[in-house]
Amino acid sequence: MNHDVFIRIGVFAGVFAALAALEVLAPRRDAALPRVERWPGATAIFVAGAALGRLVLPAGLAGIALFADQIGFGLFNLISAPVWLVGLAAFVLLDLSVWGQHVLMHRVPILWRMHRVHHSDPHIDVMTALRFHPAEILVSLVWKGAVVFLFGIPAWAAFFFEVALNAFAQFNHANWHISPAVDRVLRWLVVTPDMHRVHHSVERREANRNFGFCLSVWDRMFRVYKDQPDAGHRDMLIGQHDWRSSGDQTPAELLVQPLKTPPS
Template sequence: MTDLLLENEAMLRLSFFLGILIAMAIWELAAPRRRREIPRVLRWTNNLGVVVVDTILVRLTFPIVAVGLALMAEERGWGLFNVIEAPAWVAFVVSLLALDLAIYLQHVMFHAVPALWRLHRMHHADLEFDVTTGLRFHPVEILLSMGIKLAVVAALGPPAAVVLVFEVVLNGTAMFNHSNIRIPLGLDRILRLIVVTPDMHRVHHSVHPRETNSNFGFNLPWWDRLLGTYLAQPRDGHEEMTIGIEQFRTRRDLWLDRMLIQPVLGRASRYAINRDDRKPGP
């Protein structure tokens, strides 16, 4: 079964991607959480355009990606779980948790370092919050993220099937928790104990820096609670809160060409964690 999954990795990932994207888009139409102000065709064409650019660059830059590296590590005895003997379920659970923690810490780092924030702010500069926001990342950030992920896989030596499951789940939860969908408040309180919900992650896309620098989790909500970065609700409420950052607030800034050059425009702004704005920006 594992061999079958790995042999069909590309088709499996594409199928889940398209299925979840379509399901979330339909849910957004049926039960939106916030009123839409910007035409969907403007944002969606450009946000999905970023996905195409990201995918091409990753394929051109990396001869091997995470699942392939996990297979290579297993063959050559690289990484923790290829050195020690551990029950399969232990390797599965610990690998999933470790990979998710690495994504959380990486996300915090991209907020903490002004140079990295310049890349990551493209994700935050979206003026609305929906399923395509979860796909909108600068190509250079994607390449750096892939490099970090490969380093973690090489050090950890997780089973290749676990890496595939993690990547599919992470991609799906990123689309889910960025979706403009209405979930009953009682159900949301229960769900956010085990998964990052849209209401939980939307706080992270607030224009207020304190809220932007909270709720870093993409998949599991536990790291935010354990490490003190959890914030339950936005101060302005979900319907009235302003999405985005104080820079790049025109519709022209939503175009693909402008998104790609955002890292070199203006200051790194006050969203980088612990940044002293009394000093000139880089």
């Protein structure tokens, strides 16, 4: 784990650059606002959230995992199983926990106010994957940290999941046109951009569907899966009915948005 920062940054930067390029070469939708009006604010709160997370948990989830291992706490520290099975079980468990957290962010009013910053983006692209309020980042860290500790998930598995989750989030937010035939096959296992885009609809009946980030099975299992948006991917309205102007995308406005009540 000595080089964890370099691995995180390397994977993040590589995935981000590749998807940003694909969005230019093969975009799925036209942007409601140009990047120059959306990306600076999202970048600012992403940096603030990353700094807060590093301050609260310098070693990330792996640090919590190492502590649980030292005191012999948690299910995985009490059983003996093949490494591949432990890794697979840990990934599935953490992915389910993130899915459950995401549902709560929509269901609990105070949590929705934080999460609404993510959904108030009037367009969806790779940068939207990073657009989370710092308060939500903190809530997410506590939630995932509790799961890692209670189940004694190994440090290497927790680290791998963090890196994979970041990459998957960028992938399924990307404004990238993927062949419908390829999309149909992929979404049986993972969340695709077309699948997740439904979740960013202004229509609540659609925004409360397709909560997954990595594995697509949970939405089908818990019957909140929606195949396509009613208006189609090119015509659907993304985001919220409010906070759609360029002035709503500044760092200051994004930071204080959870304190505001929607005008409409």
